[in-house]
Amino acid sequence: MPNKEKYLNNELLINARKPEGELGEKLIDMMNENHKNLAQWSVNHLEISKKDIILDIGCGGGVNVKRFLKMTDNNVYGIDYSDVAVKKSIELNKKAIEDKRCEIIKGSVSKLPFEDNSFDIITAFETVYFWPDFENDLKEVKRVLKDGGIIFIANEALPIKDDERQKEFIELLDANIYSEKELNDSLTNAGFCDIACFKKESIDSFTGDYANWICFVAKK
Numbered sequence: 001m002p003n004k005e006k007y008l009n010n011e012l013l014i015n016a017r018k019p020e021g022e023l024g025e026k027l028i029d030m031m032n033e034n035h036k037n038l039a040q041w042s043v044n045h046l047e048i049s050k051k052d053i054i055l056d057i058g059c060g061g062g063v064n065v066k067r068f069l070k071m072t073d074n075n076v077y078g079i080d081y082s083d084v085a086v087k088k089s090i091e092l093n094k095k096a097i098e099d100k101r102c103e104i105i106k107g108s109v110s111k112l113p114f115e116d117n118s119f120d121i122i123t124a125f126e127t128v129y130f131w132p133d134f135e136n137d138l139k140e141v142k143r144v145l146k147d148g149g150i151i152f153i154a155n156e157a158l159p160i161k162d163d164e165r166q167k168e169f170i171e172l173l174d175a176n177i178y179s180e181k182e183l184n185d186s187l188t189n190a191g192f193c194d195i196a197c198f199k200k201e202s203i204d205s206f207t208g209d210y211a212n213w214i215c216f217v218a219k220k
């Protein structure tokens with residue numbers, strides 16, 4: 001029998017893959033707060049112009065959609081396959097949605113409901129761990145990016161050898177924690193170029209443990 005505290009924690013944490021119900025809403029509120037530092041650090045590596053049309057995939061609670069609305073004068077879109085995430089993102093970006101500068105859509109990265117060559121920048125914060133077919137999903141991202149458009153990936157986890165806590169997390173969430181090489185190879189195999197990687201030693205936003213943040217910027 002798992003102890004109660006651990007059981008409750010896992011019950012909450014499992015929502016990181018696909019937030020659902022009350023606990024999904026609770027985890028989204030926590031992620032909005034806890035992922036702030038990773039987002040602030042990583043976005044510094046992304047050049048955004050006022051004309052850019054931006055899509056955030058796996059948008060969760062929509063904080064990065066809100067961030068990008070301040071960085072571009074053009075439209076910002078968020079997509080997530082979780083109903084709860086879509087609802088929370090809509091609540092957070094209500095005004096911009098009413099002003100027709102923002103759309104939050106329910107859907108999967110594997111089949112993006114957009115035409116070819118639609119976006120200047122596509123971002124993915126803390127979500128690629130859960131994408132079902134990473135390399136093909138990257139090709140789908142490439143399809144909807146304009147020529148010369150940018151894909152941006154930010155993760156606060158890299159594989160840690162023999163780390164029991166990370167192993168538990170991977171099993172609980174059925175997640176893939178990719179190494180720098182795997183991320184680089186997948187972007188290359190999907191056809192991206194000018195790949196740049198940035199790393200920072202930091203702490204995990206949920207556990208407070210040592211963590212390696214990583215972000216990639218690559219061009220179509």
Ligand SMILES: C[S@@+](CC[C@H](N)C(=O)[O-])C[C@H]1O[C@@H](n2cnc3c(N)ncnc32)[C@H](O)[C@@H]1O
Nearest residue numbers: 018031058060080081082108109125126127130
């Ligand atoms: C750990 S949360 C990160 C949320 C947000 N990007 C952030 O940084 O706070 C992962 C999000 O990715 C979404 N997600 C996972 N797999 C997805 C997929 N295949 N298609 C669309 N969204 C997905 C989940 O529903 C969840 O909202």
